[in-house]
Amino acid sequence: MTQEITITRLGHQGDGIAPGPIYVPRALPGEVVSGTPEGDTLAEMQVVTPSPHRVSPPCRHYRACGGCQLQHASDAFVADWKQDVVRAALSAQGVEAALRPIHTSPPRSRRRATISVRRTKKGTLAGFHGRASDVITEIPDCQLLDPALLAAIPVAQALALLGGSRKGVLAVTLTLSEAGLDVSVSGGKPLDGPFEASLALIAEQHGLARLAWEGEVIASRHSPVQRFGKANVVPPPGAFLQATKDGEAALLSAVREIVGSAKRVADLFAGCGTFSLPLAETAEVHAVEGEASMTTALDQGWRRAQGLKRLSTEARDLFRRPLLPDELRRFDAVVLDPPRAGAEAQVTELTRAKPPVIAYVSCNPVTFARDAKTLTQAGYRLNWVQVVDQFRWSAHVELAASFSLAHIGG
Ligand SMILES: C[S@@+](CC[C@H](N)C(=O)[O-])C[C@H]1O[C@@H](n2cnc3c(N)ncnc32)[C@H](O)[C@@H]1O
Numbered sequence: 574m575t576q577e578i579t580i581t582r583l584g585h586q587g588d589g590i591a592p593g594p595i596y597v598p599r600a601l602p603g604e605v606v607s608g609t610p611e612g613d614t615l616a617e618m619q620v621v622t623p624s625p626h627r628v629s630p631p632c633r634h635y636r637a638c639g640g641c642q643l644q645h646a647s648d649a650f651v652a653d654w655k656q657d658v659v660r661a662a663l664s665a666q667g668v669e670a671a672l673r674p675i676h677t678s679p680p681r682s683r684r685r686a687t688i689s690v691r692r693t694k695k696g697t698l699a700g701f702h703g704r705a706s707d708v709i710t711e712i713p714d715c716q717l718l719d720p721a722l723l724a725a726i727p728v729a730q731a732l733a734l735l736g737g738s739r740k741g742v743l744a745v746t747l748t749l750s751e752a753g754l755d756v757s758v759s760g761g762k763p764l765d766g767p768f769e770a771s772l773a774l775i776a777e778q779h780g781l782a783r784l785a786w787e788g789e790v791i792a793s794r795h796s797p798v799q800r801f802g803k804a805n806v807v808p809p810p811g812a813f814l815q816a817t818k819d820g821e822a823a824l825l826s827a828v829r830e831i832v833g834s835a836k837r838v839a840d841l842f843a844g845c846g847t848f849s850l851p852l853a854e855t856a857e858v859h860a861v862e863g864e865a866s867m868t869t870a871l872d873q874g875w876r877r878a879q880g881l882k883r884l885s886t887e888a889r890d891l892f893r894r895p896l897l898p899d900e901l902r903r904f905d906a907v908v909l910d911p912p913r914a915g916a917e918a919q920v921t922e923l924t925r926a927k928p929p930v931i932a933y934v935s936c937n938p939v940t941f942a943r944d945a946k947t948l949t950q951a952g953y954r955l956n957w958v959q960v961v962d963q964f965r966w967s968a969h970v971e972l973a974a975s976f977s978l979a980h981i982g983g
Pocket of ligand 1: 813814815842843845847848862863864867889890891893911912936
């Protein structure tokens, strides 16, 4: 039976939530919506009273595609909501913070995306998965991806025709590099000699910089270089990179400001050197990262670059073996950029070592707030938080935060 309900808030996934709770995707706080209750959701939702923040989605694929969650809300609303998510997470831990105005990456700026491709009777279907479904939606006019990435979807289709199946879905990660397209595929058929030769031919025909299949490099026609400051790094296939160059620049600018004139910096969860290499222009850097293939890439990038200060790398699991106070005491500044789980063990050691400043970059406000509480209870001041939205129209929230020992200031 159809029911009318009022949405009271947005959840962490960007869904509207009404008392119950009932989760209503694509509804906004204050809206009255109608639909048929199904468990804890509302089917066939219709907006009865729209929010003043409701807008026409800028992308024509939004109705079917699951790539974006918040295109029905104004940019100003999404910006305020993301700032509020951070404020609420901190306040739940009893931590206060000054939030700087949000930095949002422009449309069509994503430099990497994983495209799903399935073989069909007629050919292939390539795009993003639909909302909460395994149906693939084609996205020829996607407003998220850099046009050069969008133009590469035929590459994903050609790869699926050759190495995909009609049962499985091929995951094709496309990354823009300085030398062209860097492509990494998983979920396809196993490699053998003739198949590898055919894949290499596709790399040639489409002018790919590199093609990797299930982590194995099949063709490397040009080094798929990413530029970090003065250094050129060739990341291992599929390795982590910030989602947009614009977002990376905003995070780096915040990190540089926090690190200031520090002479010895530890960059923890360093990846391929997004922060380490630019920081090495003015400071000696020790970069620690769990994946040895990434520290190797970082080290090689540093060795080939000119004019950088000393940089050392260490492959180490920072959850199990965080840097200890004896190792941390030589640094004037520490940069932390952990995965979603945060950096609980490492932060505990930081509270013992007490480096003067900490730049904490986070992709999860909840674990960030937990770690921020540990730092502030140990005598650090949270000077400011810069929210950076490189996943516009999604519920994802990222930030950079400045901590300093209370008597040092920041
Ligand atoms: C959010 S990424 C940041 C990478 C880098 N700072 C950048 O901006 O490109 C998190 C990094 O932490 C690494 N990582 C994940 N778990 C780890 C662990 N237990 N110990 C050390 N590094 C880990 C990942 O491989 C990844 O490179």
